[in-house]
Structure formats: structure tokens, C-alpha cells
Amino acid sequence: AQTVTQSQPEMSVQEAETVTLSCTYDTSESDYYLFWYKQPPSRQMILVIRQEAYKQQNATENRFSVNFQKAAKSFSLKISDSQLGDAAMYFCAYRSAFRYRQGGSEKLVFGKGTKLTVNP
């Protein structure tokens, strides 16, 4: 079974600065997807960024970018020019493409999350 580990329960950053959230995962599969989701307090979880394992190029979405190291099974999220609205829980998640092709579900396997505080 796949597992996702987020080793930083809490992180803080000054507004306008850069912060990196860490994520490692364990899998024996070669075809999968990785995600970062943001969950603001009392609000729904939204997708921040997605990475396909077969793509070597790191995904970027505006101020958000990832550092995907497939061999090391590492998938970190970098937030540049941090804003107060970035304050939230951030979850790293894994989805198996192999399982889907075998008739299984497209379930997301989540880490425990990192609480990000942005200081003005």
C-alpha cells in the first residue's frame, strides 16, 4: 500500500517571502500522480497543483511550484511571494494510475498535512 508522509506538522512564513513544504511517499509503482491540496479553515479543500510521475518537468501554477524527485520519492511545494490568503492546511496526496487500470478506484491517499501560517 502506498503511504504519504509530511514531516512538518506546522510551518510559518513572513508575507512576501518563500516557503517550502515537504512531502515524501512510498510506492513500488512507476505510474502515478501527485497532488497538493489546500484546506483553509472551515472551507473546502481545493487543488493547488498536480504532477504526473511520467513528466520530468516540475509543475508550476503561478506562485506555486513543485520539486519532484522521482528517484528520491520526494514532492515538495514551494510558495513564492507568500500572501495572507495562503494560510491553510496543505495536504500532499498520491493517486495510483496502476490501480485504476486494474479496475480499482482513483482514490487519493493523503498525508497528515502541514499547517501554514503567514505572518504580516
Next chain:
Amino acid sequence: EAGVAQSPRYKIIEKRQSVAFWCNPISGHATLYWYQQILGQGPKLLIQFQNNGVVDDSQLPKDRFSAERLKGVDSTLKIQPAKLEDSAVYLCASSLNRGTQETQYFGPGTRLLVL
């Protein structure tokens, strides 16, 4: 476009009581998921529907949990009888269809406290 709707937002019950949660996915979304998020943990899939059929319910405690999606649109998740360890946020998510490229859109969740 309206998002995933869930109700109620909060529920407090005593152990051994029953409770039901409702989810209305984004219009046209064929795939629906129920996740359980215990405090301090990431969400865990309980059940996945494709239209009104079950794709995966391997982590659903079937002795007390049940879920249905009769007309392939709304879904209900029920717990009967509830235990203290069922205290959690229950998240509903939907996607347009099956497939690893599909994005899951989450609702605001129902926060359950079992006393």
C-alpha cells in the same frame, strides 16, 4: 458553477445513535467520493461511486456505515450505531468522470462529534 454541497455542516450525537449526511455533487459529475478526515490526519476514502454503482468500498466499516446514490446524483452516508471514534469530518467530493486525469472537487464537509 455551484460546488459540491453538503449538509448538515455540523452534527453532535451521542454514541449508539444514528446519523445521516447528504451530498449533492457538481451538476453532471458522475463520480462521487466520501472521505473521512479524523482530526490530525489526512482524509481517507470510505467509498467511491460511479453513477449509482460502487467502485470501491473496501475501507467502509460495513457493520455500521452505509452509503447510497440511488439516482446517480445525490448521495447519503449513514452511521448506525455511532461510536466515539467516528468523530471526524466527512468530506464529499465529485469528479466529472472516472480517470486518473480527473480532478476531485471537495465539499465543505460535515463535522461530526460523537459524545
